[in-house]
Amino acid sequence: MRIGSWTLPHPVFVAPMAGVTDRPYRRLCKALGAAYAVSEMAASNPALWNSVKTARRLDHTGESEPVAVQITGSDPDMMADAARYNIEKGAHIIDINMGCPVKKVCNVASGSALLRDEGLVARILRSVVQACRPYEVPVTLKTRTGWDRASRNAVRIGRIAQDAGIAMLTLHGRTRCDLYKGEAEYDTIREVKSSLDIPVVANGDIDSPEKARQVLEYTGADAVMIGRAAQGRPWIFREISHYLATGTRLAPPTWGELKHCLLDHLEDHYQFYGEYTGVRTARKHIGWYIEGLPHAAQLRQQINSSETTTDQVNALQTWFEQFSTNETIEIHAIAA
Numbered sequence: 031m032r033i034g035s036w037t038l039p040h041p042v043f044v045a046p047m048a049g050v051t052d053r054p055y056r057r058l059c060k061a062l063g064a065a066y067a068v069s070e071m072a073a074s075n076p077a078l079w080n081s082v083k084t085a086r087r088l089d090h091t092g093e094s095e096p097v098a099v100q101i102t103g104s105d106p107d108m109m110a111d112a113a114r115y116n117i118e119k120g121a122h123i124i125d126i127n128m129g130c131p132v133k134k135v136c137n138v139a140s141g142s143a144l145l146r147d148e149g150l151v152a153r154i155l156r157s158v159v160q161a162c163r164p165y166e167v168p169v170t171l172k173t174r175t176g177w178d179r180a181s182r183n184a185v186r187i188g189r190i191a192q193d194a195g196i197a198m199l200t201l202h203g204r205t206r207c208d209l210y211k212g213e214a215e216y217d218t219i220r221e222v223k224s225s226l227d228i229p230v231v232a233n234g235d236i237d238s239p240e241k242a243r244q245v246l247e248y249t250g251a252d253a254v255m256i257g258r259a260a261q262g263r264p265w266i267f268r269e270i271s272h273y274l275a276t277g278t279r280l281a282p283p284t285w286g287e288l289k290h291c292l293l294d295h296l297e298d299h300y301q302f303y304g305e306y307t308g309v310r311t312a313r314k315h316i317g318w319y320i321e322g323l324p325h326a327a328q329l330r331q332q333i334n335s336s337e338t339t340t341d342q343v344n345a346l347q348t349w350f351e352q353f354s355t356n357e358t359i360e361i362h363a364i365a366a
Contacts, residue, residue: 031065031229031253033123034168034197036096038065040271041253042242044260045200045233046070046100046125046172048132053089054298055315058291059260060094063268065253067098068172071127074103074112086302088119096122100172102130104140106153110161117165123197124162126155128173128187131206142206145177151187155194168197172233175218178207188222188230196228200255203234210258220249231255237266239273246274262318264291286355292319292346300339309339316342323359325349 031038044051044059044067051059056067072087073079079088090097099121101112113124128151130141144151159169171191176182184201191199201222203214214234223230232251236242237259245254260266265283272280283291295315300308316333320326332345 033066033096033170033229035166036122036168038253040065040274041231041246042267042271042274043200043231043253043255044068044267045255045257046127047257047261048130049311049314050261052086052299052302053091053093054295054302055264057093057298058295059264059267062264062291063271064256064264065267065271066096068123068125069097069099071100071102071130072112072116074101074105074108076108076111076115079115088116089302090120098123098125098170100125100127101158102127102135102140104144104150104154106150106157109154110157113158113161113167113169114165117162117167121167123168123170124158125170125172125200126158126196128171129200129202131174131209142174142177145174145183145187145206146181148183148186148190152190152194155191155196159195163195169195170198170200171196172200172202174202174204174206175215176205178205181205182218184218184222185225188226192226192228198229198231198252199226200231200233203232216245216249219245219251223250223252229253233257239270239279242270243274262315262321264295282358284356284358285350285353288319288359289346289350289355292316293343296339296343296346305339309336309342312339312342316346320349324352 031041042065044064046068048070051070070087078084097120099116103109128144135141162169175184188199201219203219219232229252231253232245232249233255236254236256242254269280299312313334317330329349333342336342
């Protein structure tokens with residue numbers, strides 16, 4: 031699997047997710063087997079570049095290569111400037127967001143709203159590719175199958191992207207209006223893959239090693255991208271890559287492994303965000319890790335009422351004491 035000059039060890043990637051795939055989370059997923067991770071989307075508007083939120087999203091300290099940064103916007107020149115700015119900040123790959131379905135993004139004609147204007151799509155893609163060419167930085171695109179089911183245009187968008195010089199296309203198998211409901215359209219991903227020569231990555235509803243292999247075989251895609259199924263379950267990347275390589279499943283993680291993974295994640299998270307923001311943004315991650323596990327509701331209440339990182343860690347330490355370190359966890363209990 032190649033993106034420009036970058037060779038990736040296997041075809042299992044982390045999806046960019048706003049509010050989730052920050053630097054600590056990307057580092058963790060890569061350590062647990064993800065071959066590639068893309069940052070949260072960064073605004074192309076230069077007025078926002080010096081904000082605390084954007085500065086965090088552009089902090090790649092200690093992240094393994096290649097560093098991929100996703101940018102979003104609707105102005106071709108501004109998107110080109112944003113690409114150059116991020117390259118200067120250390121990006122090795124620029125990813126363009128034309129798939130985000132949330133209202134605040136679509137309302138400013140960004141994300142998946144762009145799918146309603148194929149001419150603008152072409153102008154943005156050409157502008158960003160041309161801006162990145164002198165740096166020899168490849169540009170990729172993440173998109174959806176269309177604005178709604180009556181106007182699916184993923185094949186046309188794919189051809190526009192390929193003609194513009196896009197190095198890889200990631201396709202979430204839903205329209206914008208589908209949001210995250212229903213089942214992913216693997217038929218559409220298959221059609222897009224058969225129409226293009228560039229690598230195509232399948233995204234949507236891939237939540238197990240078996241599902242990953244089925245999707246790869248059915249669609250002919252070059253890789254899979256995992257999003258929601260990795261929330262609270264970052265070891266899914268090693269599980270899938272191992273299964274694709276050997277046809278066998280890895281053993282489920284033990285309680286000891288879960289404890290080590292969660293507490294290491296929190297340490298990096300707290301250092302990245304600081305005490306006040308760290309304790310609050312950690313709540314959702316902890317909730318995902320413990321969902322479906324014994325006494326999770328009571329623990330979640332403690333975590334969400336904690337005002338310090340120390341209180342959160344102490345609550346988790348006490349909770350883990352009831353489990354045997356070497357005992358494996360039933361994987362279905364934490365897959366939700």
